[in-house]
Amino acid sequence: MSHALPPHKPFELTPERLKEYVVQYATNPIYLDNEEWENDDNPYRRQLRPQVLPYLDFSRVLPRSEILHYEGLAAQRILAAIYESDLMFLPKAGLKDKWDDFKQYYSPSNRALGEIIRPSLEKFAFGFLDQEVEVSGKWTKAELETYLRALEDRDLTQPTLSEIAIEKSTDPVRAAKTWLIQFAPDFLSEASPMLRNVLGYYGPAQSEWFKIIIDEYGYGVHKTKHSHLFERTLESVGLRSDVHHYWQYYLNSSLMVNNYFHYLGKNHELFFRYIGALYYTETALVDFCRRAAELLTKVFGPDVDVEYFTEHIGIDVHHGRMALEKLILPLVEEHGEVIIPEIVRGFEEFQIISDIADRDFADQIAWMDSGPANKELHAPVWEAISSGRVTPPVANIVEPYRELSNTHCHDGDELCHIVSGTMKFVAGFESHQILEAGEGTVINRNRLHGAIIESEECVYEIHSVGDYRACLS
Amino acid sequence: MPVVTFAVEGRDNCVAIGGSAYVYARTEHGSFVLSANCPHRGGPLNLAEFEPGRSRLVCPWHDRAASVTKAIKAGVPAVRHGDRVTAVLPDHDGAGYTLEHRPMSGALARC
Ligand code: FES
Ligand SMILES: [Fe+2]
Ligand SMILES: [Fe+2]
Numbered sequence A: 001m002s003h004a005l006p007p008h009k010p011f012e013l014t015p016e017r018l019k020e021y022v023v024q025y026a027t028n029p030i031y032l033d034n035e036e037w038e039n040d041d042n043p044y045r046r047q048l049r050p051q052v053l054p055y056l057d058f059s060r061v062l063p064r065s066e067i068l069h070y071e072g073l074a075a076q077r078i079l080a081a082i083y084e085s086d087l088m089f090l091p092k093a094g095l096k097d098k099w100d101d102f103k104q105y106y107s108p109s110n111r112a113l114g115e116i117i118r119p120s121l122e123k124f125a126f127g128f129l130d131q132e133v134e135v136s137g138k139w140t141k142a143e144l145e146t147y148l149r150a151l152e153d154r155d156l157t158q159p160t161l162s163e164i165a166i167e168k169s170t171d172p173v174r175a176a177k178t179w180l181i182q183f184a185p186d187f188l189s190e191a192s193p194m195l196r197n198v199l200g201y202y203g204p205a206q207s208e209w210f211k212i213i214i215d216e217y218g219y220g221v222h223k224t225k226h227s228h229l230f231e232r233t234l235e236s237v238g239l240r241s242d243v244h245h246y247w248q249y250y251l252n253s254s255l256m257v258n259n260y261f262h263y264l265g266k267n268h269e270l271f272f273r274y275i276g277a278l279y280y281t282e283t284a285l286v287d288f289c290r291r292a293a294e295l296l297t298k299v300f301g302p303d304v305d306v307e308y309f310t311e312h313i314g315i316d317v318h319h320g321r322m323a324l325e326k327l328i329l330p331l332v333e334e335h336g337e338v339i340i341p342e343i344v345r346g347f348e349e350f351q352i353i354s355d356i357a358d359r360d361f362a363d364q365i366a367w368m369d370s371g372p373a374n375k376e377l378h379a380p381v382w383e384a385i386s387s388g389r390v391t392p393p394v395a396n397i398v399e400p401y402r403e404l405s406n407t408h409c410h411d412g413d414e415l416c417h418i419v420s421g422t423m424k425f426v427a428g429f430e431s432h433q434i435l436e437a438g439e440g441t442v443i444n445r446n447r448l449h450g451a452i453i454e455s456e457e458c459v460y461e462i463h464s465v466g467d468y469r470a471c472l473s
Numbered sequence B: 001m002p003v004v005t006f007a008v009e010g011r012d013n014c015v016a017i018g019g020s021a022y023v024y025a026r027t028e029h030g031s032f033v034l035s036a037n038c039p040h041r042g043g044p045l046n047l048a049e050f051e052p053g054r055s056r057l058v059c060p061w062h063d064r065a066a067s068v069t070k071a072i073k074a075g076v077p078a079v080r081h082g083d084r085v086t087a088v089l090p091d092h093d094g095a096g097y098t099l100e101h102r103p104m105s106g107a108l109a110r111c
């Protein structure tokens, strides 16, 4: 007697179920708002602002033009929390009072919920790359090699927008610290996404892949492990090196850069994209690290520890070459031209993401630097609103002493107007303005910020002006 | 084989190299690098339209038709990234290239 099998149905979540699971995931106590700006040696605490999640729609592909909107930031924060539950983290000063958080973060419930929502969030956050990168024509190994080697002729010595922003900043030390903070999610668990491709069996390429990891892990000598070199960089400029200490100061795109490699490493069907992206990043890092070491020394003086960067100048020459000659070309030889479009995609996609991150960071530095100017802009914009010349939607808010709005961003410009009390408006790391009754600030779209109330109570209004320039006349 | 990056549309949307010219075509059947010169008598394929109801591009000069599915699969290897394209072009005896503008027909400029 035979039993008819039901037809196979791929896993899919309806938008309603997705929202339900996202909220269920993020209401875990370890993901609730923090009462402080920084996490204190607790790698399990990641502020996901679950209170806002019921209003967000992750059941679509976020277009390129909206990639820095709040929904993008929210998705990248959740994805970072999900990916990293595959990684092992322990607090520097011992588990002690963090035992419950440790159990929560690695709990079957947290991991299962994360896995259920991960594919949808990945599609939401990285789906735009399907539109951005398109491979066509007949690629053979020879053309691929020519195309990839053309990177060697590209001038990668020019400073990025981020580096220019730091140099030109009104506060280069703060800007450079903010820069180092953006690298922390990646560098403190450096090469962890890569290790996702160490498991399994896939022939000689696997051992070549592993050789790169051996360098990243400092040959088993802790003080040469790349992540440890970076801890020393952080500490040498007075920054903390505990994992996700500065979670609230990570930009959307900094998380995106880091999550991209987890996304490729977690989904093994994207293995070939990974090797394309790996080739680009290892090759480009050589010049990048040379410039970074110089810039950091210029900004902080000779006491900054830049060995992390100088080490990479030396070793990534090899890693770029190894990625091409020991991974990419032998794999094409072995598996044929079918894998080439994926390699090309990874190579291009990571450049697009790096570009987004470069601009996002430069914009954030400009935003932090214009704190005083944005405070002054309150007056003319408020005049346009109070005179009735413009009538944007308004939210009236009352908050008690020490209420901390965890960092976030808005999709359009806003005007914050203080009716009574005192607010400390925070535009980024070590960057704030004190706003008293009658004062306020323009808040630029997509710019990370938060606030804390410094009086018994604070009554304030948020006017969603869209584009503040339209209020000036 | 020169690796050339050029614009998807507008200024610099054409690579001229050793008597050949290449543009990036975005059609309802897919996108690909198109040789702008018709193999017949050099007609402007950048101005070609589709044969009604078929995926064949028709040269505006003497109506020779060619399949685009073939051009997508077997054509010049290329990748579009945002509004730029990078192509690995066939060798033209070491000739240098210049970027210029060519107008595109409606059928070849669908986003
Ligand atoms: S030139 Fe194209 S058909 Fe004659
Ligand atoms: Fe490294
Ligand atoms: Fe490396």
Ligand SMILES: [Fe+2]
Pocket: A408, A409, A410, A443, A449
């Ligand atoms: Fe806000």
